[in-house]
Amino acid sequence: MSEILDLVGIFVFALSGALMGVRKRLDVVGMGVLAEMTALGGGVVRDLILNVRPAAFQSLGYVLVPVVATAIVFFWHPHVARVMPAILVLDAAGLGLFCAVGTEKALEYGLSPLHAALLGVTTGIGGGMLRDVLAGEIPTLLYDRQLYAVPAMLGSGAMAGLWAHGLYGWPATLAAAVLAFGLRLAAMRRNWRAPLARGIGE
Amino acid sequence: MSEILDLVGIFVFALSGALMGVRKRLDVVGMGVLAEMTALGGGVVRDLILNVRPAAFQSLGYVLVPVVATAIVFFWHPHVARVMPAILVLDAAGLGLFCAVGTEKALEYGLSPLHAALLGVTTGIGGGMLRDVLAGEIPTLLYDRQLYAVPAMLGSGAMAGLWAHGLYGWPATLAAAVLAFGLRLAAMRRNWRAPLARGIGE
Amino acid sequence: MSEILDLVGIFVFALSGALMGVRKRLDVVGMGVLAEMTALGGGVVRDLILNVRPAAFQSLGYVLVPVVATAIVFFWHPHVARVMPAILVLDAAGLGLFCAVGTEKALEYGLSPLHAALLGVTTGIGGGMLRDVLAGEIPTLLYDRQLYAVPAMLGSGAMAGLWAHGLYGWPATLAAAVLAFGLRLAAMRRNWRAPLARGIGE
Numbered sequence: 001m002s003e004i005l006d007l008v009g010i011f012v013f014a015l016s017g018a019l020m021g022v023r024k025r026l027d028v029v030g031m032g033v034l035a036e037m038t039a040l041g042g043g044v045v046r047d048l049i050l051n052v053r054p055a056a057f058q059s060l061g062y063v064l065v066p067v068v069a070t071a072i073v074f075f076w077h078p079h080v081a082r083v084m085p086a087i088l089v090l091d092a093a094g095l096g097l098f099c100a101v102g103t104e105k106a107l108e109y110g111l112s113p114l115h116a117a118l119l120g121v122t123t124g125i126g127g128g129m130l131r132d133v134l135a136g137e138i139p140t141l142l143y144d145r146q147l148y149a150v151p152a153m154l155g156s157g158a159m160a161g162l163w164a165h166g167l168y169g170w171p172a173t174l175a176a177a178v179l180a181f182g183l184r185l186a187a188m189r190r191n192w193r194a195p196l197a198r199g200i201g202e
Numbered sequence: 203m204s205e206i207l208d209l210v211g212i213f214v215f216a217l218s219g220a221l222m223g224v225r226k227r228l229d230v231v232g233m234g235v236l237a238e239m240t241a242l243g244g245g246v247v248r249d250l251i252l253n254v255r256p257a258a259f260q261s262l263g264y265v266l267v268p269v270v271a272t273a274i275v276f277f278w279h280p281h282v283a284r285v286m287p288a289i290l291v292l293d294a295a296g297l298g299l300f301c302a303v304g305t306e307k308a309l310e311y312g313l314s315p316l317h318a319a320l321l322g323v324t325t326g327i328g329g330g331m332l333r334d335v336l337a338g339e340i341p342t343l344l345y346d347r348q349l350y351a352v353p354a355m356l357g358s359g360a361m362a363g364l365w366a367h368g369l370y371g372w373p374a375t376l377a378a379a380v381l382a383f384g385l386r387l388a389a390m391r392r393n394w395r396a397p398l399a400r401g402i403g404e
Numbered sequence: 405m406s407e408i409l410d411l412v413g414i415f416v417f418a419l420s421g422a423l424m425g426v427r428k429r430l431d432v433v434g435m436g437v438l439a440e441m442t443a444l445g446g447g448v449v450r451d452l453i454l455n456v457r458p459a460a461f462q463s464l465g466y467v468l469v470p471v472v473a474t475a476i477v478f479f480w481h482p483h484v485a486r487v488m489p490a491i492l493v494l495d496a497a498g499l500g501l502f503c504a505v506g507t508e509k510a511l512e513y514g515l516s517p518l519h520a521a522l523l524g525v526t527t528g529i530g531g532g533m534l535r536d537v538l539a540g541e542i543p544t545l546l547y548d549r550q551l552y553a554v555p556a557m558l559g560s561g562a563m564a565g566l567w568a569h570g571l572y573g574w575p576a577t578l579a580a581a582v583l584a585f586g587l588r589l590a591a592m593r594r595n596w597r598a599p600l601a602r603g604i605g606e
Contacts, residue, residue, distance in 0.1 A: 024344070024345075026345070028397055029351045030396075049452070053252070054251055057320065058317065063316065075399075111462075114464070125437075129538070133335060133538065134331070134340070134341060137540070141434070141437060142428070142437060142438060142539075145431050145434075148433070149433045150433055196429065196431050197426050197432065197477065197479075223546070224601050226546070227600065229549050229600050230599050231552070232546040232553075236546060246453070255455055265518065275601065277601075336537065336546060
């Protein structure tokens, strides 16, 4: 079941990568490469840090799902102008799913709850950061003052906390993912902001 | 013999990195750092994913060849204006060699043909992407509408296909490398292009 | 004792990352993420190449020190205008410490002195390059014509040389770190420059 949540996360991150390709006027191949990297980047980094062979290089689904996502965006995306909001919502969904699944996998490999949550955040933000850096932009994570990393931390922290209390399995993972996703959406809608250091001004 | 092809790939990628340094007006040290990273980046990522210690940190040649390439560019490059075409041709040669050698190494470590080809593409495009991102540019791979990733995929796929039919050794590796190199050159010369998604326009 | 030097390096790199966040007008969360990545990036790459689980995902101090550094910068940094010189000095200190500690760890894991020094340089420059790329800038390392990589190479080389002569322990590590730090500061103060290739002009 965790594999299914992981594949859903790969799918929505791949959509966000392919849409970023549309926004940057890349051709279908560039869209596909960006979709693969956005979708698989966070998980590959997670698995390298856990010192296991990355799942993306063992499973057929991990490689093919971004191809499908690219085809959908290529044939179906309605107007370029509507792309950016869709990228942000899909990115929020991928963030939530990858935080929860990444934290869970790290706990299974014996990391402490704190470090598992840190690796979950890394998994969640890795793909999107790679997408933005490759597209020549400062990562949304850093630039966007609407809270981005905080929902990731709370979702990963919730996953680690549930695990530490003996609650795990796909309902716990899904709950942590939905928590991070909902907080990120709320931060975007309600314009929640973290403070700036003194002397910068608004 | 595969080691020799690998070193040739390192040499041409290092030349492309050092020439990018010239184009960006970096000094000789910056040229050298960019040459090392362009030449060794793809292979290091490949070896990390295969979960073995990167060849670049075990072999003398891997470290010294980019130093030689940097010296050649430093003393010999004729005019800055002629640099960009040379970067593109050398990059195509490195792409072909790294795709073929990377796929071969992945097959030797037991990956399936599909995943070996994916890792070969990663090896081929990794160094050049790192070079472009560090130089503050969107990777050629994404931006250039003349086919870049498709030759890499076909070269890596050819290598995996030959292997699956019991054909391997340096002639097979070289053939796959030449295939990817030739396709990339033809794509540049004949301006072959992949389609854009609807609504972007030309 | 090496752990203490490593933590000092993490602290000063984290300060430089948080200050870069101030310069880019990031909020406190973005500052923290940039601080963590700057501080931990070089060491994570080092440990991935050594094929061991990264220290950052096993130790409490590695994760918390950047949080403390971010809080200090958030409450205390005096004026944005004074930020850039401080980034450069702290970056030089982190460079020296990470080169020395990274080379030492690589030697302990059995790399040859040459490759250990190369990995020390990688450790030293990795975090700062990540910081600059994420902040949307060409890495200082490449762009700044005042010597940057040369002090790193000499510091790492000194560490490897001392080790090869049976001299190790924290005084040797600290001496190598101070050598690289001092050379980098001198290069900035005295404007030491590496040559450009012909045809670029000054």
